[in-house]
Amino acid sequence: MSRFIPLSVPNLKGKELEYVTKVVETEWVSTGGGYINEFEKNIAGYLKIEKGVACQSGTAGLHLALKLSGVKYGDEVIVPTLTFIAAVNPVRYLGAEPVFMDCDDTLNMDLDKLEEFCRKECTLTNDGLINNKTGKAIRTLVIVHIFGNMANMERLIDIAEEYKLKVVEDSTEALGTYSTEGRYKGKFAGTIGDFGVYSFNGNKIITTGGGGMLVAKDKNLIDKAKYLSTQAKDDELYYIHDEVGFNYRMTNLQAALGVAQLEQLEGFIKIKMENYNLYKEEIDKIEGISILDFNKNTRANHWFYSLLIDEEKYGLSRDELLNKLNENKIQTRPIWGLIHEQKPYRNNQAHKIEKANYYIDRILNIPCSTSLAKEEAKYVCDILRELER
Numbered sequence: 001m002s003r004f005i006p007l008s009v010p011n012l013k014g015k016e017l018e019y020v021t022k023v024v025e026t027e028w029v030s031t032g033g034g035y036i037n038e039f040e041k042n043i044a045g046y047l048k049i050e051k052g053v054a055c056q057s058g059t060a061g062l063h064l065a066l067k068l069s070g071v072k073y074g075d076e077v078i079v080p081t082l083t084f085i086a087a088v089n090p091v092r093y094l095g096a097e098p099v100f101m102d103c104d105d106t107l108n109m110d111l112d113k114l115e116e117f118c119r120k121e122c123t124l125t126n127d128g129l130i131n132n133k134t135g136k137a138i139r140t141l142v143i144v145h146i147f148g149n150m151a152n153m154e155r156l157i158d159i160a161e162e163y164k165l166k167v168v169e170d171s172t173e174a175l176g177t178y179s180t181e182g183r184y185k186g187k188f189a190g191t192i193g194d195f196g197v198y199s200f201n202g203n204k205i206i207t208t209g210g211g212g213m214l215v216a217k218d219k220n221l222i223d224k225a226k227y228l229s230t231q232a233k234d235d236e237l238y239y240i241h242d243e244v245g246f247n248y249r250m251t252n253l254q255a256a257l258g259v260a261q262l263e264q265l266e267g268f269i270k271i272k273m274e275n276y277n278l279y280k281e282e283i284d285k286i287e288g289i290s291i292l293d294f295n296k297n298t299r300a301n302h303w304f305y306s307l308l309i310d311e312e313k314y315g316l317s318r319d320e321l322l323n324k325l326n327e328n329k330i331q332t333r334p335i336w337g338l339i340h341e342q343k344p345y346r347n348n349q350a351h352k353i354e355k356a357n358y359y360i361d362r363i364l365n366i367p368c369s370t371s372l373a374k375e376e377a378k379y380v381c382d383i384l385r386e387l388e389r
């Protein structure tokens with residue numbers, strides 16, 4: 001195999017060029033224009049909800065969601081430690097502090113520990129949940145559907161209702177994932193909590209170069225999010241602003257890409273699932289490595305594949321394997337550094353972090369682009385087999 005096999009790259013072989021060309025020809029390249037509305041409408045249609053608001057990035061969407069969930073200066077917000085840091089930074093943008101939770105064996109937040117934290121470490125008052133240790137109010141929780149694998153939303157919503165927490169679903173990795181059983185059967189990740197946020201960054205399942213979408217249970221809050229994302233203009237002609245807004249609106253150029261990408265989303269998910277199954281079949285035969293499952297009772301979008309390495313049995317550590325694969329022109333990536341250990345967050349409270357410490361040294365994400373050819377996936381498996389010692 002002579003080609004370099006990237007971890008995850010965009011796939012723009014649909015109508016992207018046609019739609020972007022139209023945008024350029026009409027010169028509606030900025031934050032006005034038909035594709036923005038069309039993209040919002042099409043995403044809402046796909047998710048079977050009424051509306052969403054398109055923004056500059058998933059991070060911007062998360063910032064707006066947290067603000068609209070009622071997070072105030074000096075509050076605390078419950079977040080996972082095993083995730084991408086963009087899920088947490090917006091808490092700080094609002095002058096609030098994150099409290100970190102562990103993961104379970106699906107890599108999503110450990111809901112037993114979450115429940116235990118709320119019950120034992122906090123007190124539910126008329127003013128909401130108060131952290132006993134700091135005396136600060138916790139009004140919001142961020143759940144991340146890691147790698148497109150849906151968290152147990154029935155359990156999570158029960159906990160959130162009991163402890164009066166608003167739920168922000170960071171669904172930036174999980175567009176297209178939905179529940180197939182139970183109370184939320186047919187519901188998409190991001191449409192169950194109070195807010196849901198999607199990302200269209202370059203490595204996500206569909207891309208607009210950079211971009212995001214915010215959805216909310218309360219339609220009024222979507223209108224409010226749109227207002228805040230466009231500099232909070234109360235009068236468009238005279239420039240009257242009753243609040244401090246943001247420049248967070250998606251551009252028509254980005255949205256044109258998004259409309260073309262969304263047309264291909266189900267096809268992308270199909271390819272992601274096929275390649276996952278191919279990897280799974282081959283990798284299960286190799287001693288000392290395995291590929292993590294996606295949860296039952298969901299149709300996961302299979303965005304990223306997680307290889308779990310048992311160094312004793314396989315004969316190579318995670319980082320040795322990463323280097324060997326690199327030598328074979330196969331790009332992989334270790335899972336993120338834990339956020340409670342990153343410089344800006346070292347002094348924050350972290351509740352009984354155990355499993356995250358285990359997984360942090362043992363997970364490698366392997367090539368998962370939708371343009372990954374079957375022969376390339378097989379080649380990755382061949383190399384993994386050869387490297388076993």
Ligand SMILES: *Cc1c(COP(=O)(O)O)cnc(C)c1O
Binds near residue numbers: 144200
């Ligand atoms: C990608 C991602 C984000 C941020 O999305 P951007 O569009 O890049 O700002 C947030 N949270 C998680 C978990 C992500 O993977």
